[in-house]
Each structure stands twice: as structure tokens, then as C-alpha cells.
Amino acid sequence: MAIETIIHGSDLELHDMQGILIRGYGALPEAKYLLLGFEDRKLAKSYLKDMHLLITNGLVKPKDQAMNFALTASGIKTLGINEEDFSTFLREFKEGMTEPHRQFVLGDKGEFSAGNWDWGQPGGEKVDLLLMVFAKDHELMEKILDREKERMERFGVKLLHSLPTALLQDHKEHFGFRDDISQPRIKELAKTYQEGDFPAGEFFLGYRDLYDEYPLSPSVAEQEDSMDLLPISYENKQRKDLGKNGSYLVFRQMQQDVVAFWEYMKTKTISEEEAILLASKMVGRWPDGSPLTLCPDGPNMDLSQENDFNFWKEDKLGLKCPIGAHIRRTNPRDHLVTETNAKDSKEMAGKHRMLRKGRPYGKPLEADIDPLKMMMKADDGEERGLHFICLVTDIRRQFEFVQNSWVNFHKFGGLDQDADPIIGNHYQEGNLKTDEFSVPQFPVRKKYEKLPNFTKVRGGAYFFVPGMRAMKFLSKALE
Amino acid sequence: MSLIHRGLTLSFKVEENHLEQVNELLEAFNRQQPSKESLPDTFFISWLGVPPQVYAEKEKLPARILLMSSYVGSKRKHLQVLVEAIGEELRQVLAFTVGFPKEQITNKSLVRFLAKSSKFNTYYSGFKFISPKEVIPEKNLREWVYGWVEKQLQDPNFGTSTPQEIKDRIENAVEKDPNYNWAMKKPKGLGRSKWAMLSALGLFGLLMVLSLFIALVSIWWNLGSWVLLAWLFPFFIVSIFLLLVLLRKEENIEPPPIQVINDKDYLEIVSREKNKVVNEMTVIAPLKPGKFRRVFLAVSLRLVAMIRYFTYIPTVHTARWLQLDGGKRLVFIATFDNQSEAYAHDFVDSEQRSRNLAVIFSHVMGFPKTTWLIKRGENYRKDYMKGVRSFQFKTRFWYAFNTDLSVENLKNNRAFRLGLHKKMKEHEIRRWLLRL
Ligand code: HEM
Numbered sequence: 005m006a007i008e009t010i011i012h013g014s015d016l017e018l019h020d021m022q023g024i025l026i027r028g029y030g031a032l033p034e035a036k037y038l039l040l041g042f043e044d045r046k047l048a049k050s051y052l053k054d055m056h057l058l059i060t061n062g063l064v065k066p067k068d069q070a071m072n073f074a075l076t077a078s079g080i081k082t083l084g085i086n087e088e089d090f091s092t093f094l095r096e097f098k099e100g101m102t103e104p105h106r107q108f109v110l111g112d113k114g115e116f117s118a119g120n121w122d123w124g125q126p127g128g129e130k131v132d133l134l135l136m137v138f139a140k141d142h143e144l145m146e147k148i149l150d151r152e153k154e155r156m157e158r159f160g161v162k163l164l165h166s167l168p169t170a171l172l173q174d175h176k177e178h179f180g181f182r183d184d185i186s187q188p189r190i191k192e193l194a195k196t197y198q199e200g201d202f203p204a205g206e207f208f209l210g211y212r213d214l215y216d217e218y219p220l221s222p223s224v225a226e227q228e229d230s231m232d233l234l235p236i237s238y239e240n241k242q243r244k245d246l247g248k249n250g251s252y253l254v255f256r257q258m259q260q261d262v263v264a265f266w267e268y269m270k271t272k273t274i275s276e277e278e279a280i281l282l283a284s285k286m287v288g289r290w291p292d293g294s295p296l297t298l299c300p301d302g303p304n305m306d307l308s309q310e311n312d313f314n315f316w317k318e319d320k321l322g323l324k325c326p327i328g329a330h331i332r333r334t335n336p337r338d339h340l341v342t343e344t345n346a347k348d349s350k351e352m353a354g355k356h357r358m359l360r361k362g363r364p365y366g367k368p369l370e371a372d373i374d375p376l377k378m379m380m381k382a383d384d385g386e387e388r389g390l391h392f393i394c395l396v397t398d399i400r401r402q403f404e405f406v407q408n409s410w411v412n413f414h415k416f417g418g419l420d421q422d423a424d425p426i427i428g429n430h431y432q433e434g435n436l437k438t439d440e441f442s443v444p445q446f447p448v449r450k451k452y453e454k455l456p457n458f459t460k461v462r463g464g465a466y467f468f469v470p471g472m473r474a475m476k477f478l479s480k481a482l483e
Numbered sequence: 484m485s486l487i488h489r490g491l492t493l494s495f496k497v498e499e500n501h502l503e504q505v506n507e508l509l510e511a512f513n514r515q516q517p518s519k520e521s522l523p524d525t526f527f528i529s530w531l532g533v534p535p536q537v538y539a540e541k542e543k544l545p546a547r548i549l550l551m552s553s554y555v556g557s558k559r560k561h562l563q564v565l566v567e568a569i570g571e572e573l574r575q576v577l578a579f580t581v582g583f584p585k586e587q588i589t590n591k592s593l594v595r596f597l598a599k600s601s602k603f604n605t606y607y608s609g610f611k612f613i614s615p616k617e618v619i620p621e622k623n624l625r626e627w628v629y630g631w632v633e634k635q636l637q638d639p640n641f642g643t644s645t646p647q648e649i650k651d652r653i654e655n656a657v658e659k660d661p662n663y664n665w666a667m668k669k670p671k672g673l674g675r676s677k678w679a680m681l682s683a684l685g686l687f688g689l690l691m692v693l694s695l696f697i698a699l700v701s702i703w704w705n706l707g708s709w710v711l712l713a714w715l716f717p718f719f720i721v722s723i724f725l726l727l728v729l730l731r732k733e734e735n736i737e738p739p740p741i742q743v744i745n746d747k748d749y750l751e752i753v754s755r756e757k758n759k760v761v762n763e764m765t766v767i768a769p770l771k772p773g774k775f776r777r778v779f780l781a782v783s784l785r786l787v788a789m790i791r792y793f794t795y796i797p798t799v800h801t802a803r804w805l806q807l808d809g810g811k812r813l814v815f816i817a818t819f820d821n822q823s824e825a826y827a828h829d830f831v832d833s834e835q836r837s838r839n840l841a842v843i844f845s846h847v848m849g850f851p852k853t854t855w856l857i858k859r860g861e862n863y864r865k866d867y868m869k870g871v872r873s874f875q876f877k878t879r880f881w882y883a884f885n886t887d888l889s890v891e892n893l894k895n896n897r898a899f900r901l902g903l904h905k906k907m908k909e910h911e912i913r914r915w916l917l918r919l
Contacts, residue, residue, distance in 0.1 A: 109822065342797035352829070404824075408825060413821050415760060418895055420892065447632060448629060448916055
């Protein structure tokens, strides 16, 4: 395997982390997400044991292939963890994404409801493990998949779903906008310190977080770790830390209706240029990625990866980037309408970040993802979207908070009936409406009504990504 | 008319064995909510039965029924409104309480009985000086003006008018419309209510300044018995300092362990928050052992009440804190936007707010230890969240005048209305128009 060792992150135990925590494997364009189900504890443990050497750790930067995995609550249980140890996992993880209250918090009702999902739905097949496979080309991917299928067969592990991915041109997502620009910088991984860098504990278990505390980490009783594989728990010295160098992974398969998206923009505007402007207002960046806050009058290629901007001073009223735009809702930076100054806003908003790792799937409506061309296209019947994946150490505070209070709460930022225009669940129920989008302008804001759901959830689950030692523990101990 | 928001807290002792019946009754009332017309001055009512709790491992604090309302205007009038609107329900519930007359009582006597059970509370409102009867008209006004402007925009000249011209035309239209011309007058009693709310703080400040002044002047002149006043300021400062030192000693007393909430109960309690915009929570916990804690908290609550005009907690509609049972129990209730899990973050996510709240919550069982009142230790945040949930109780009856508008909506509607009367500069008008 061709690899290159990375030099930063000396404060982190990179060798004990799975690589997905550290990188997105952007150099490996082929990726598949396999959803697996265990049938038998012993076999499941053997399957995991057999996988040790195949898992890519955080220290290496693979040039041809990589493989990482994560477990659901049922997967962890199948591996033999007892009730007391299981109880140390986060409540949201244990309850799962489809528990009725979690669904309420996530806004998964109507078209988003878990009952309509293709996988992960309540009463559906039990997903235990997510295998993430990355390769430099199709041929190698096929080879790895053959190997994995053979391993699955050998250990009686069922392949429930094989979710394809396909990177799009210029790092775009299917609506035609550049994605994957803004990521929180992790202090321990950065070459130089910048104000606003995040401590590793926000995303990796076993390190201090923004509260200068160790995030809640799953643990096991000391005597269960007779092989002494795990470090001592920070919470309780009589226990061993199963979470160290791991993370929680949120997976949401989000189907995108590209035709409906551009159709809406077209019907609400009088020119193609305006249609693109409206779509950009919804995202908060131009299709090329340049932020509206910095170039409100038109895209600027030089700023297509720019992420150094704020809202309080630059655009408090949302005249450039609307307060309800996707990027302003998912990361309000230094402007929360409910706060009285930029410093407090920044402090509050910073507590709700996540490391995004997802990839698009499906054939693009137009190969070059040009909005002008996509606007003209009829529905091709293909399914496409984004496998949204993010890593957090506190599912409720980070992912669910964003999804609940910022994305779907129609009152976010003092608005009236606006959920996130791109990913919000838009509906009307009695006098409750969440399907509007407001663009502040003179003399009064322009209100766009009856937004359809441009995205829909097709599947999802909460996973736990164990560190390398924890993986060994789960496969070898608890017999 | 006073537009000050106030909290009424009524507390009644009840036999523990009646508690289940009381809570069932309250839940039945909850299903048949009183009409909004019958409660014209009331924003919220939280009503529940609270089981006994143990103070300092030895003293049993009694079961209680708590009725907590948020209202605008006079307390006497509010009690009358309550009795008119939910008198029958009150009689049925109070029949279980200790000391409630066995025979049928008149509305007047009921009001008197309730008044006697009322407790001091420190109250916060996030949308000060708005009365319930103004909420819907102000919302409708803003929507109507928005629609009116949109219509005018069909005339291309309208959009090119100056901000001042647009404001003038809006004011004209409002003035002319018989449904909305009320908005051209300022809300009655607004200025007076602001002053009244500041009066306690003003009086306190005045006394302190006077005390300092007399102390200074008495160096040169003999002021007779006036000189006693000079001691007021130093007495206040020394008392607070002394209390702090005594508190510091009590902070070392290890509180008894608490029963931390389990996942099932946690889920059950958060699952009750089914409203899309406004929800509520009630937390009731014994204080940590130490008599100076009780005194310190009582003093703090009174000082906080005095500065409430200036306090700000984002996304909170109303909140209150009070001590019961000789100061051995703290009651905290809040109504807020969205969900409690998000709202609790508004407290702990901000360094400054979590420090301010430590002034109150650090005295309470289940909440993390602090030293010198506000210095927080390791795992403060995690333990704070556990503390909140471990002492949260189900509010069995909850009435809310408004469940559709967020605090920001309420404030925005009010600011738009007040703008109709204001002279503004061009950039201010532009901002004002964005409120539409
Ligand atoms: C099909 C679904 C989605 C699409 C098409 C989409 C699209 C985008 C685009 C185009 C950007 C701008 C690029 C960047 O700043 O990196 C962005 C940013 C972002 N998105 Fe999404 N997104 C989707 C789902 C989600 C979900 C489910 C979440 C989380 C709840 C989310 C959270 C974020 C965050 C945190 C940012 C960065 C904002 C910033 O820091 O400025 N996205 N998304």
C-alpha cells in the first residue's frame, strides 16, 4: 500500500485513530459505503478480528486505498457489551436516529419520516456496521469489494445495502454548488495556531473540548479489559475508556431533487442570472463557492475557497447573505440574532460545529454541473444526492442542535416561517408554515413561498467509530 | 395601566398520598384548556404537584401544589381573573390542600385565600411591556403593512422612493385604516411602566449614594442622627462580603449524593416538549446544606429582581426563581423558544451567562460545585445538564397565551409598531423596514 506519513497532530494518537477522523480521502475518488448486519456474536467478532490489518489509521495518507468502519448501537450490543457498559454511550446514540423523539428533534416527519426511508427505518433490517471503502480507481474498488464480500460470506455477515458515491467536478454537490469549503480547524492538527481553532475534543473522544472538559466517552469495567488494551477512563479511574481516539458518526442519506430545485428558481425569477442569484442566496455562496458576504454582486473565482469572513460587521442585516441561507444557519459564525454582540455569538455558535465527511452519490443531471444547463433539463429519473456524514463527540449539542434549532426551527434568526431553504423540511400544518424563504432587501424583504422539499432523507443512523485499540477490544474481549 | 410583566407563585401544602390524584386532575384540566378570552392578562400558567424532597439528608420538605402564572398588570386583578377563569378547577384542586376551607367559598374568599398563599419570586421576561391583548394585533399589523407595501411595489415608482417617503406613506396608510389606526398611538402606560420597573433599583441606588454623601459630609459637619444613614453603604458591602466568606466555608460541605436521572425518565420528560415554538420546564430542588447558602440565595434573588430591567437571556419568554420551605428549596420555571435541550445550551454555552447563573444554581442540589460562588470546576457543564434533568418535574397543567411566536417575533412586532411614532434617520428607516 503506497502511503505517506503525516507530520502534524503530534498531540493526538493518530496511530490509534481511524483515518476518517483525520482526512476525507479526497485523493481516492472511488468510495462505497456498505451497510452490514451481523448474524452471530462469535462470527461478528471474528469478522472484526480479521479486519484489524485492513483498517487505515490516522497516521497514514493512503494513495491507493483505505478502509474504515463504524458501529451502530445494535452492532455494539451484538459484539457482547453488557448493559452497564452500553449505558455509557451517548443517549442519542443508544436511542438511535429513528426513536420517535429523536425524529421529532430532527424534524423527520412527512416526506422526511423514517417510515419512508430505504434503510435504517424502524422495523427494517438491523444495520450493525458501516464499512467505508475508498480506492484510487474503479478497478481497485472492485477488487476490494470482492475481497470484502468474500470476508462477509466467510463470517456470516450480511450485506444489506451498498451505497455508491460519485465525486462531482470541482468539489460540487448536485445542485451545482461547490461544497466542502468550510471545516472547523482542529488546533492539534493545524500547522499554525489561528484564533477560532477548535480543540480536538469537539470531534475526537478522549481529548479536551471547548468547555475544557473531556467529552462523555463510553467505557467498560476494568476487569473486562484483561488484555489491558484500553486506556484508563477520564471519568472514572476504575473503568477503561472505550471511546478514546474514536468519535460519533452521523449518517444521513439525502436525496436531492435537482430538477425541482432549478425549476423553483426559474419560476420565481425572470432571468437565468436571477435564478442563480436566488439559489445562491439560499446557499449563501455562489455556485463556484465564493461567499455572498464578500462578493454580493457576482461570483469571484479568486474567492471560491474563501472561508475567512464573518457576518456581524459585514452583513448583520443579511442584505448580502440572507440570515436564513444554508451556510448562515448551519454556521452563523459571529452573528446570532439572539445575542447582543459578535463575541457572544461566536462563542455560542462555536459550540455547534461538526466535521463534515460526506460524499455525493448518483449521476449528475449535467456532467459539468453547470446550473445554466441544469435549469434547462427535464427529469432524467435518476436518483442522486448527498451522503451527509459528520463526526462529533456530542450528537445532541452538535449535529442535532444544528438540525433542530438552526436548520428546521422556522423561527431561527427572528424569522417567521422559514426552515433551511436547501435541506429544511418544508410543510404547512394548520397555521404552522416552514416553507418560506426571506431575502432582506430595500424597501422590504422579498418573501419566497411554498418551497418544495428540495432534499429528502432516504436513510440514516448514528454510528460509533472506535479507535484502533477499541476495535481490538471489541473483537477480542467480551467473549 | 401597568405593562410590567409579573410572576405570581401560589404554593400550597398537600398530603403526599393525595398527590397522584392532584396530578391526574391537573392533567385532565390540561386537556380542557381555558379560553384565551377568559385570561386576558395572562401569558402562562404552570401548575403541578411536587412530591416531598429531603433537605440535608434529614429534613423532609413537604409535598406541594404550585401554581405559577405570568401576567401583566395588577396582582389583585390577576387573582380575580384567575378565579373567574379557572375558579372551579382551583376549588377542586385546593380541596386536597392543607388549610383550604371545607365549605363552599365565594370567589372573593377564594381570591383572599390565594393571595395569602402567594410567594415572592424573582421574575424575568424576555419581551417586556407587551400585554397579551397586544400580541395578535401587533402581529397582524406587521403582516398587513407588509402586504400593503408589496401591493404598492407593483407601482415601479414606489420602490424608487426614499426611505423617508416610504415611511411616511406607511404611516399614512396605517392612520387611514380603521382596523390599524390604533397603532399610531403609543401603547398606554409604556413610559410609566419602565420607570416603575426601575424604581426599586433607583431607590436602592439613591440610598447608597445618599449614604456615601452623608458619610463624606459628616466629616465636616455634624448631621445629628442623619449620620446613621452613612452606615448603610458600608453595612451593605460588609454584609455581602461576610456572607460570601461564610458561604465559602459552606461550599466545602459535601452535599449528599443525588439520584441521577436515568435515560428512560430523561426521554420521557423531554418527549413532552411537543410544541413547535414555545415549550416550558419546571425544576425544583432542595438546596445544598448550609444556612448561609439559604440567606445568600435569598439576598441574591432580591438583588437580581432589582436589576431585571437590564437582564437578558436569549430565547427565554419568561423565567422565575423562588425559594420555598424556609429557603430550603429552589423552584425554577422557564418558558422558552424551541426545546429545552437547546435552551439549556444558551445558559452553559456562554461563559458569562453560566457564571451569572452559578450565583443562583450553585446553591442547589445536583448542580456542580463552585468556589467563591462562581468559580466553576472540572466537568461543570456535564454536571450542570445532569443537575437540571435530575430535578425536573412534569408540569401537569400548562396554559400558554402564545405558542406560535418566538421572543424575537414578539420583540420585532413591537419594535415595528413603535417605529411608526419615531423620527428616524435614513439608515434607521432602512433597518425598520427590514422588520417587516
Ligand atoms: C443534500 C444536502 C446538502 C447540501 C446540498 C448541502 C450543501 C452545502 C453547500 C453547497 C455548502 C457550502 C460549502 C461550504 O461552506 O463548505 C454547505 C455548507 C455547510 N453545510 Fe450543507 N448541505 C447539505 C446538507 C447538510 C446537512 C444535513 C448539514 C447539517 C445539519 C449541513 C451542514 C453544513 C455546514 C455546517 C456547512 C458549512 C457552513 C459554514 O461553515 O459556512 N449540510 N452545504
